[in-house]
Amino acid sequence: MSAASGASALPDIKTYDTFPKLLRYNAEHRADKPAAREKDLGIWQSWTWSEVKDEVFSVAAGLLDMGIQRGDRIAIIGDNRPRLYWMIAIAQSVGAVPVPIYQDSVADEMKFPLEHAEVRFALAEDQEQVDKLIYLKQHLSTLEYVIFDDKRGIRDYTEDFLYDYEDVRQRGREYLAKNPGAVDAEVDKGKGDDVCIIPYTSGTTGNPKGVLLTYDNMLQAAYAGVVFEGLRESDQVLAYLPLAWIGDTAFSFAQSYIAGFCVACPESSDTVLTDLRELGPSYFFAPPRIFENILTQVSIRIEDAGKMKRGMFHYFMKIARKVGVQILEGKPVSFTDRLLYGLGEILVYGPLKNVLGLSRVRIGYTAGEAIGPDIFDFYRSIGINLKQLYGSTETSVFVTIQPDGQIKADTVGVPLEGVEIMIDDSGELLIKSPGIFKEYFKNPEATEEAKTGGWFHTGDAGFLDEDGHLKIIDRAKDVGKLKDGSLFAPKYIENKLKFFPEIREAVAIGNGRDYCAALINIDPEAVGNWAERNNIAYASYQELAALPKIYQMVSEHVAQVNKDLAAEERVAGSQIKRFLILHKLLDADDGELTRTSKVRRSFIADKYGPLIDGLYSDASTASIETEITFEDGRKGTLKADLQIVDAETVSPSASFSQAAE
Amino acid sequence: MTVTDQQSRIGEQILHAENITLGFGGVKALNDISFDIRKGEIRSIIGPNGAGKSSMLNVINGFYQPQEGTIHFKGVPYRPMRPYLAASNGIARTFQNIALFRGMSTLDNIMTGRVLKMKASLIEQAFYVLRGKKEELEHREHVEKVIDFLEIQAIRRTPVGRLPYGLQKRVELGRALAAEPDLLLLDEPMAGMNLEEKEDMSRFIVDVNEQFGTTIALIEHDMSVVMDLSDRVVVLDYGRKLADGTPDEVRGDQAVIDAYLGVTHE
Numbered sequence: 001m002s003a004a005s006g007a008s009a010l011p012d013i014k015t016y017d018t019f020p021k022l023l024r025y026n027a028e029h030r031a032d033k034p035a036a037r038e039k040d041l042g043i044w045q046s047w048t049w050s051e052v053k054d055e056v057f058s059v060a061a062g063l064l065d066m067g068i069q070r071g072d073r074i075a076i077i078g079d080n081r082p083r084l085y086w087m088i089a090i091a092q093s094v095g096a097v098p099v100p101i102y103q104d105s106v107a108d109e110m111k112f113p114l115e116h117a118e119v120r121f122a123l124a125e126d127q128e129q130v131d132k133l134i135y136l137k138q139h140l141s142t143l144e145y146v147i148f149d150d151k152r153g154i155r156d157y158t159e160d161f162l163y164d165y166e167d168v169r170q171r172g173r174e175y176l177a178k179n180p181g182a183v184d185a186e187v188d189k190g191k192g193d194d195v196c197i198i199p200y201t202s203g204t205t206g207n208p209k210g211v212l213l214t215y216d217n218m219l220q221a222a223y224a225g226v227v228f229e230g231l232r233e234s235d236q237v238l239a240y241l242p243l244a245w246i247g248d249t250a251f252s253f254a255q256s257y258i259a260g261f262c263v264a265c266p267e268s269s270d271t272v273l274t275d276l277r278e279l280g281p282s283y284f285f286a287p288p289r290i291f292e293n294i295l296t297q298v299s300i301r302i303e304d305a306g307k308m309k310r311g312m313f314h315y316f317m318k319i320a321r322k323v324g325v326q327i328l329e330g331k332p333v334s335f336t337d338r339l340l341y342g343l344g345e346i347l348v349y350g351p352l353k354n355v356l357g358l359s360r361v362r363i364g365y366t367a368g369e370a371i372g373p374d375i376f377d378f379y380r381s382i383g384i385n386l387k388q389l390y391g392s393t394e395t396s397v398f399v400t401i402q403p404d405g406q407i408k409a410d411t412v413g414v415p416l417e418g419v420e421i422m423i424d425d426s427g428e429l430l431i432k433s434p435g436i437f438k439e440y441f442k443n444p445e446a447t448e449e450a451k452t453g454g455w456f457h458t459g460d461a462g463f464l465d466e467d468g469h470l471k472i473i474d475r476a477k478d479v480g481k482l483k484d485g486s487l488f489a490p491k492y493i494e495n496k497l498k499f500f501p502e503i504r505e506a507v508a509i510g511n512g513r514d515y516c517a518a519l520i521n522i523d524p525e526a527v528g529n530w531a532e533r534n535n536i537a538y539a540s541y542q543e544l545a546a547l548p549k550i551y552q553m554v555s556e557h558v559a560q561v562n563k564d565l566a567a568e569e570r571v572a573g574s575q576i577k578r579f580l581i582l583h584k585l586l587d588a589d590d591g592e593l594t595r596t597s598k599v600r601r602s603f604i605a606d607k608y609g610p611l612i613d614g615l616y617s618d619a620s621t622a623s624i625e626t627e628i629t630f631e632d633g634r635k636g637t638l639k640a641d642l643q644i645v646d647a648e649t650v651s652p653s654a655s656f657s658q659a660a661e
Numbered sequence: 662m663t664v665t666d667q668q669s670r671i672g673e674q675i676l677h678a679e680n681i682t683l684g685f686g687g688v689k690a691l692n693d694i695s696f697d698i699r700k701g702e703i704r705s706i707i708g709p710n711g712a713g714k715s716s717m718l719n720v721i722n723g724f725y726q727p728q729e730g731t732i733h734f735k736g737v738p739y740r741p742m743r744p745y746l747a748a749s750n751g752i753a754r755t756f757q758n759i760a761l762f763r764g765m766s767t768l769d770n771i772m773t774g775r776v777l778k779m780k781a782s783l784i785e786q787a788f789y790v791l792r793g794k795k796e797e798l799e800h801r802e803h804v805e806k807v808i809d810f811l812e813i814q815a816i817r818r819t820p821v822g823r824l825p826y827g828l829q830k831r832v833e834l835g836r837a838l839a840a841e842p843d844l845l846l847l848d849e850p851m852a853g854m855n856l857e858e859k860e861d862m863s864r865f866i867v868d869v870n871e872q873f874g875t876t877i878a879l880i881e882h883d884m885s886v887v888m889d890l891s892d893r894v895v896v897l898d899y900g901r902k903l904a905d906g907t908p909d910e911v912r913g914d915q916a917v918i919d920a921y922l923g924v925t926h927e
Contacts, residue, residue: 041805042817152810153868270815 009232010258013223017192018215020056020093022257024187027053030260033233036082037264039275047082049260055169056086057183060093062172063121064182066145066163070095070189073117073198077101077110077133078125080239080252080265083149083165087123088253092196094186096121099198099210100244107132111139112207113200117441118142123165127153134159192216198441199246201393210441211246211393221396221435222254224416228401229363235261235282236360240272247367250397251285276357284364288371291386294356295375316344317381324349324381329405349382358384365389365401370472372499373409380407388412390470394456396435400470411469421470422455427487428476429462430455461489463570473571478601480511486573488516490601493574496561501526503557505586505593507604508576509612515577517615519608520554521586542583542640551645554581559648566650575649578615580622582608583640589629614644671892672700674733675844675876676721681730683716683900690716691727692900698844698878703870705879705887708897709920714880715757717897718846721878722754723747735843749777753842755833757849757880763822767832770821771807774839775800807835810872811865827858834865838873845869847879851886859886866890884921888912896920 011029016022026035026049035049047055074091076098078084091098099117101110103125110132114122120142124130126149133146134157147163148154154162176182196215200208225231239252252263261283266275302313323337333341353359364379364386371388379386385404390412391397400421402413415421419433436456439447450457461479462472473479474489482488490508497506497520504523510516522545531538531547538544562575586592592604605612607626614622623641630636676698683691691713698704706714719725721732723742732739734750753774761770779786779800785793808814811831816824821832830850837845850866851859863886869875881887887894888908896903896917904914911917 039814041802041809042814043805152872153864156871267814268812274815274818 010223010226013219013258017219018092018187018190018194019089019196019219019254019257020187020190023049023053023056023089023093024184026257026260030233033260034262035256035260036085037262037279038082039265039267039271039278042267044264044278046262052086052089056089056093058169058172058176059086059090059165060172060183060186061175061179062168062170063090063094063096064186065171065175066168068094068096068121070186072096072121073099073119075099075101075114075117075119075122076243077122077129078103078149078243079269080241080243080248081125081149082263082265084123084125084243085239085253085263085265088197088249089257091121092190093183095189095194097195097198099200100249101200102202102242102244103129104242107135111136113210114140114143116207117198117200117210121145121147123147123149126150130154130157130162137161190215192219195438197249199244199249199393209443209446212438212441213393213396214438217396217435217437218250218254219258220418221391221398221416221433222250223258224418224434225250225398225401226255226259228403228416229283231255231259231261231283231363233260235259235362236264236279237261237283237285238264238266238272238276238279238281240266240269240275241285241287246393247285247391247397251283273357277355278357280357280360282360282362284358284361286364286366287368288366288375289369291366291371291379292375295378298352298356313348316340316348319344320349320381321377324383325377325407328380328383328385329407345383353382353384361385363387367391367412370495371409374499376409390472391435392458394437394450395431395433395458396437398435399431399433402469406467406469408469411465411471413470414468415470421464423463426476427461427463427479429458429460429470429472431458432456482510482516482574483512483514484573487570488574489571492571493518493561493565493576494599496564497557500557502530502553505599507586507599507601508574509605509615510574513616516574517612518558518576518579519604519611519615520558520579520581522550522554522581524585541585542638545581545583546640546643551581551643554579555645555647562647562649576647577649578644578646580611580615580642580644582611583624583642584626584628584638587629590627611642614642620644670871670874671702674698675700675735676878677733678717678721679731679733681717681720681727681732683713683720683725683727689900691720691897694730694897694900694902696895696902696905698876699893700876701870701874702892703866703877703879703890705881705891705894706897707881707884707887707894708903711899712897712920713900714897715848716900718754718848718878718880721747721844722752722846748840751841751843752846753837753840753844754846755830755837755848755850757852759826759829759833761821761829761833761836764820766818766820767813767816767824767835768804768808768818770832771804771835771839772800774807774836775803777840803841804839807838810838810868811835827854827861830854830858830862831865834862834869838869838875841873843876845875845877847877847881849880849882851881851883859883863890 011022011025016025031050032048034046035052037044037046074096076084076087088098099119101113122133124133124146130148137143145163146161147165147168149165151164192215194215195212196218197213198210200210237252239248241248256263264279266272302310319340323333323341326333327341361384364384366386367389387402387407389401391399398416399419400413400415422430424430432455459476460472461474461476462470465471473492478490480488488510493508494506497503502523503520505521507519508516524541527544536549558576558579565575566572592600594600610624611622621641621643625637625639628636628638674697679695681691681694706717708714720727723744723746726741779796781792781796785791808817813831816828821829851862870877891908894908894911895905896911898920903916903920904911
């Protein structure tokens with residue numbers, strides 16, 4: 001925590017050990033600095049820290065007047081609006097616990113967390129959310145008050161448990177006039193080890209779990225992140241990811257209260273890109289998918305641009321690929337290249353970043369899943385300091401972050417201050433840090449399981465590389481071993497394959513087998529486009545997938561993946577020996593993928609049994625008959641003879657000698 | 662609000678049409694039609710193709726001059742009515758076939774709805790001085806409220822020609838709303854829309870009516886929409902009035918059933 005990182009200007013979180021106390025600190029020391037922004041009627045409105053404190057304390061007093069008790073739970077449901085963020089602090093000010101709920105859940109999905117958390121109050125953003133709560137009200141015995149932010153469409157509602165946010169605030173102002181110190185007294189009662197928020201994990205298996213996080217958890221984890229990156233008052237973020245997601249709470253709430261920077265809310269969920277461009281945030285987070293989409297759009301628009309622009313773009317992108325990353329990391333680069341890069345900045349990179357709203361990004365994060373190295377390098381090469389981080393709800397987000405200047409596309413960085421990492425015998429990543437959650441709400445068995453021996457069991461398999469960077473390879477339960485004992489991490493291999501735009505989906509097989517094999521799905525658009533450019537005619541996906549030229553191209557990709565795998569000691573043993581290209585796209589309608597596009601391994605293993613048998617024999621073809629579901633629900637069968645190809649593999653020693661050349 | 666409040670939403674007559682007859686050569690588009698529109702209600706005009714619905718709207722709008730009959734609007738009889746007179750009297754409309762300025766942005770298109778309320782001179786507007794500046798800000802604020810209301814912030818700067826059909830319809834509604842009309846005429850606002858777009862549009866129509874208290878006269882083909890939204894419905898067929906009443910009354914009317922299910926006309 002050197003002074004150089006700006007830590008000297010930060011509040012002491014031992015004294016200001018809750019968010020409401022930090023808010024008081026900010027209202028005093030950062031009174032006129034902007035705390036929140038929102039675009040309303042086309043104009044950006046902003047609130048200073050002292051205004052926010054006034055607002056928060058007024059509404060909090062309103063809640064006191066309504067009879068809120070310490071420990072009551074308040075659900076917060078809606079899009080990213082300043083009032084919803086304020087409600088987190090409002091609840092905390094009177095000792096209540098906020099429970100953010102995903103705003104796009106349908107009513108029945110909301111029922112579980114609302115019921116489980118026994119919420120007594122709820123803040124609903126608009127009519128849509130109010131309707132869901134009215135529908136659920138009869139099932140929720142504890143819910144007594146529903147406060148709404150946007151009154152549009154709610155004017156005629158007759159339910160007596162509905163309250164307008166503005167009325168509550170007015171009530172609070174009157175209450176404060178009579179009891180001036182009421183909220184301050186409640187804030188003073190707050191302690192660092194009180195529960196400050198209960199986010200519910202999405203729960204891909206079973207019911208969602210409520211994660212109890214204390215002020216100490218959130219504050220210390222977020223503080224470590226603030227210090228690590230040197231975040232300061234002048235920074236700015238655009239809060240556009242779901243409010244109920246812990247990452248958003250960490251970036252747009254916790255870190256903002258510590259570092260004092262301004263959180264801007266978009267005008268609507270459709271205007272995010274425009275708002276991004278207008279604001280030019282300096283601190284930006286997006287999942288890999290969004291970076292991927294932006295890059296695709298850029299590529300498409302460049303291909304549609306005039307010849308000269310296109311030529312210029314490709315020329316300077318070549319320069320950027322060559323030296324951009326080095327320049328970003330402050331490494332030495334030849335004078336000519338530096339000059340050309342400077343010219344590129346004026347002509348291409350600068351305008352491009354400006355259009356994307358990323359001109360001022362000082363720190364950009366991506367996390368959640370693996371990002372393709374090409375995509376990652378694209379952003380870094382045009383001068384955007386994009387980095388990866390690792391964390392989860394249970395760890396109050398911040399576990400590892402890539403330090404500036406030590407960025408690798410396939411790691412998630414080094415542990416933050418106070419974080420200890422251990423890899424157990426099964427390869428699972430265990431964590432000890434101040435951010436580790438207190439317990440799962442009303443679920444001692446799950447808590448016991450996740451926190452055995454004082455370590456948090458992440459469920460992710462990973463390892464530390466030679467530079468001490470954490471590398472996540474797969475979910476621990478999916479990681480297996482080949483017969484010869486070498487590590488087999490299917491998702492790690494599949495991701496490497498999927499980074500090629502021509503490969504849409506891949507399924508790696510190998511647990512308990514002699515070698516690793518793969519089923520591959522080509523991407524109809526990318527490959528179709530490629531076929532068109534190369535004058536290859538085809539009539540159907542099945543035909544396209546079976547073309548020898550396509551096999552040849554995929555072969556080369558697989559060989560490249562094998563080469564990459566061989567270069568890494570731990571996974572070198574699980575190179576892909578044989579593969580085939582599937583005759584149909586894996587589809588959620590056929591049960592092969594989940595609705596969130598994750599591969600359902602066991603289902604595929606059953607369905608494509610004959611193909612898998614073929615992969616583990618000497619046969620050069622395998623035939624299969626599968627049932628397919630058409631979009632209108634009719635079913636049909638699809639028969640195919642598929643070619644099986646031996647892939648080029650590299651013996652680890654050979655690759656190491658190659659690398660030495 | 663209580664049920665009586667709901668009913669008190671509807672006030673006295675705002676428009677009264679008596680014995681309207683409109684012919685084009687030998688064709689009688691409208692034949693002796695009488696009906697009224699009350700303040701604050703959603704009034705629908707329905708009927709099969711060629712029933713005279715759009716003609717009726719065009720008469721109210723002043724686009725066509727009926728050969729016979731009179732119309733009172735806000736108690737004042739129509740002299741020979743012209744569209745611009747109708748507009749300045751507080752009647753705004755949308756069109757069956759979208760009539761927007763395709764090259765202009767959503768914002769500018771909606772701004773044109775304010776044109777009758779602009780009093781500044783050309784010079785003041787061109788140089789953005791004096792009343793020109795003051796008015797521009799006031800009108801822009803109003804337009805932004807409309808944009809916010811219709812949830813079209815994301816397309817504020819997009820030329821409307823590039824927008825999908827459903828959104829263009831919404832922009833057109835926005836332009837009509839910008840004029841702060843007393844009577845809003847909607848000519849098939851949901852024609853050609855998919856289910857989701859129809860639901861959105863229905864919600865906007867109800868919201869306009871409830872929040873601004875705007876009286877709405879609606880022409881629509883989609884019966885389920887009409888029956889859900891309307892306070893009262895008038896049914897036309899071949900230029901004649903078949904029925905007039907609440908959705909329930911109209912639904913049970915034998916003449917209406919015949920017209921919709923089809924009987925041979927002699």
